[in-house]
Amino acid sequence: MPEAIPTQLPDAELQLASLAEQLRPHLTPDTALVGIYSGGAWVAERLKQLLDIREEVGQIDVSFYRDDFAEKGLHPQVRPSHIPFEVEGRPLILVDDVLYTGRTTRAAINELFDYGRPARVELAVLADRGERELPIEPGYCVWEVDLEEGEELILGREESGRLFWKMGRNDRG
Amino acid sequence: MLTQSRLNPQLDAEGKLQHLLSTEGLPLPVITQILDTAESFLEVSDRDVKKVPLLRGKSVFNLFFENSTRTRTTFEIAAKRLSADVINLDVSRSSTAKGETLLDTIDNLCSMHADMFVVRHATSGAPFLIAEHLKRIGRDDIHVVNAGDGRHAHPTQGLLDMYTIRHYKKDFSNLTVAIVGDILHSRVARSDLHALRTLGCGEIRAIAPKTLLPGYLENLGVKVFHDMNEGLKDCDVVIMLRLQNERMNGALLPSAGEYFKRYGLTPEKLALAKPDAIVMHPGPMNRGVEIDSSVADGPQAVILNQVTFGIAVRMAVMGILAGN
Numbered sequence: 428m429p430e431a432i433p434t435q436l437p438d439a440e441l442q443l444a445s446l447a448e449q450l451r452p453h454l455t456p457d458t459a460l461v462g463i464y465s466g467g468a469w470v471a472e473r474l475k476q477l478l479d480i481r482e483e484v485g486q487i488d489v490s491f492y493r494d495d496f497a498e499k500g501l502h503p504q505v506r507p508s509h510i511p512f513e514v515e516g517r518p519l520i521l522v523d524d525v526l527y528t529g530r531t532t533r534a535a536i537n538e539l540f541d542y543g544r545p546a547r548v549e550l551a552v553l554a555d556r557g558e559r560e561l562p563i564e565p566g567y568c569v570w571e572v573d574l575e576e577g578e579e580l581i582l583g584r585e586e587s588g589r590l591f592w593k594m595g596r597n598d599r600g
Numbered sequence: 601m602l603t604q605s606r607l608n609p610q611l612d613a614e615g616k617l618q619h620l621l622s623t624e625g626l627p628l629p630v631i632t633q634i635l636d637t638a639e640s641f642l643e644v645s646d647r648d649v650k651k652v653p654l655l656r657g658k659s660v661f662n663l664f665f666e667n668s669t670r671t672r673t674t675f676e677i678a679a680k681r682l683s684a685d686v687i688n689l690d691v692s693r694s695s696t697a698k699g700e701t702l703l704d705t706i707d708n709l710c711s712m713h714a715d716m717f718v719v720r721h722a723t724s725g726a727p728f729l730i731a732e733h734l735k736r737i738g739r740d741d742i743h744v745v746n747a748g749d750g751r752h753a754h755p756t757q758g759l760l761d762m763y764t765i766r767h768y769k770k771d772f773s774n775l776t777v778a779i780v781g782d783i784l785h786s787r788v789a790r791s792d793l794h795a796l797r798t799l800g801c802g803e804i805r806a807i808a809p810k811t812l813l814p815g816y817l818e819n820l821g822v823k824v825f826h827d828m829n830e831g832l833k834d835c836d837v838v839i840m841l842r843l844q845n846e847r848m849n850g851a852l853l854p855s856a857g858e859y860f861k862r863y864g865l866t867p868e869k870l871a872l873a874k875p876d877a878i879v880m881h882p883g884p885m886n887r888g889v890e891i892d893s894s895v896a897d898g899p900q901a902v903i904l905n906q907v908t909f910g911i912a913v914r915m916a917v918m919g920i921l922a923g924n
Contacts, residue, residue: 488640490640491640491644491652491653491654491919492652492653496654496922496923497923499923500616500920500923500924501637501654501919501920501922501923503633504633504636505636505637505640506640507639507640507642507643508640508643509643514648515648537653538652540649541647541648541649541651541652542647542648542649543648
């Protein structure tokens with residue numbers, strides 16, 4: 428059941444460890460992680476360490492695949508996507524920090540298929556705030572949370588690499 | 601706001617890029633955004649599917665009133681990699697030849713639901729005229745990209761040159777960049793000069809015979825040299841310009857052989873620049889006129905990489921414009 432937003436935000440590091448444990452039994456030797464910029468890329472990088480995955484982590488920026496390009500234009504800061512392994516035939520785990528409408532996930536899946544045809548794509552997220560607008564569900568998730576409209580859950584990273592949650596406000600969905 | 605849009609017809613009231621007409625007056629954040637975005641598009645060209653869906657359903661019209669195979673082709677590839685529909689009009693051989701005016705041609709294409717015009721024209725200012733016309737008829741949702749107008753500007757070439765320099769040299773502030781050749785007639789030189797200034801290039805040099813130098817250079821803070829051996833000393837970047845053969849007839853130059861002797865880039869002259877200097881050329885090259893084959897094919901030449909970067913830069917320009 429989704430929880431109401433607590434005054435004290437949960438420890439992202441503990442959540443990270445429990446997400447890794449959810450994933451561990453499902454990994455195969457050729458599983459690769461792909462993180463969505465920027466929060467998802469951080470989470471993927473940490474999962475790689477915790478799970479001792481040999482394959483380098485892929486990163487994608489979905490700016491060229493977003494469905495709101497016509498209304499919002501191109502994001503002012505696009506980062507190059509980087510998939511350092513062969514996608515064709517490979518089991519992939521797409522990693523994001525927060526799952527919301529599902530539109531970013533849709534864009535990321537479309538982008539992945541332009542690199543090749545993966546064997547399967549699963550979705551792992553730290554937080555799921557519901558309110559989906561597409562038929563997309565995470566296979567792995569540690570925190571289901573209810574937020575008010577306009578509230579935003581933001582993953583931050585300290586210089587040490589330690590991840591933490593903070594709250595923000597955002598007018599866009 | 602009105603003043604700003606009057607001063608800079610490329611920007612809308614919010615300062616966003618509406619058309620790309622010139623590198624002159626293009627604000628630093630806009631140039632930086634184009635170069636950064638191009639970096640992401642460069643990666644797209646390495647994928648299995650070299651295409652992104654950004655301009656799906658949009659129509660890009662290539663309007664080349666003056667011949668150019670390379671520029672037209674790279675714009676076409678760029679638009680297609682953005683998933684746009686590309687329509688090539690060989691205007692020099694059709695409507696204009698039948699007497700249609702430029703703006704009548706534009707009105708007709710507007711009725712065909714164009715989203716973007718890529719314009720090359722022998723007359724300086726033609727793309728600006730089209731942009732103003734679109735505003736007047738209430739079609740400023742259509743974007744104009746200048747693909748070279750007369751002696752005025754070739755902004756995407758200027759931007760891809762900046763991308764190339766940034767790729768190899770990272771920071772502009774400590775660089776010495778020399779532009780060599782027919783600067784007087786070159787829209788590429790002009791576009792490079794303005795972009796280099798905005799990006800804070802340390803030292804900009806122009807090397808050419810007196811007959812091929814424009815009068816405005818000193819106002820732009822450019823150091824002028826007539827002797828190549830002096831001008832190339834300790835340069836980080838050497839941009840060679842094409843010597844247009846038709847200039848030989850105009851009594852501006854004695855002969856191609858004489859020109860090569862004094863201003864052609866040979867390995868001996870290049871050795872005067874820094875050992876890691878890069879050599880650029882907008883193409884098409886005249887081997888043995890402005891550049892020696894051993895330099896053009898040598899390890900310091902980045903001329904073919906410029907072409908690859910040019911596609912990514914044009915994708916960035918069209919992608920940013922279509923979203924604004």
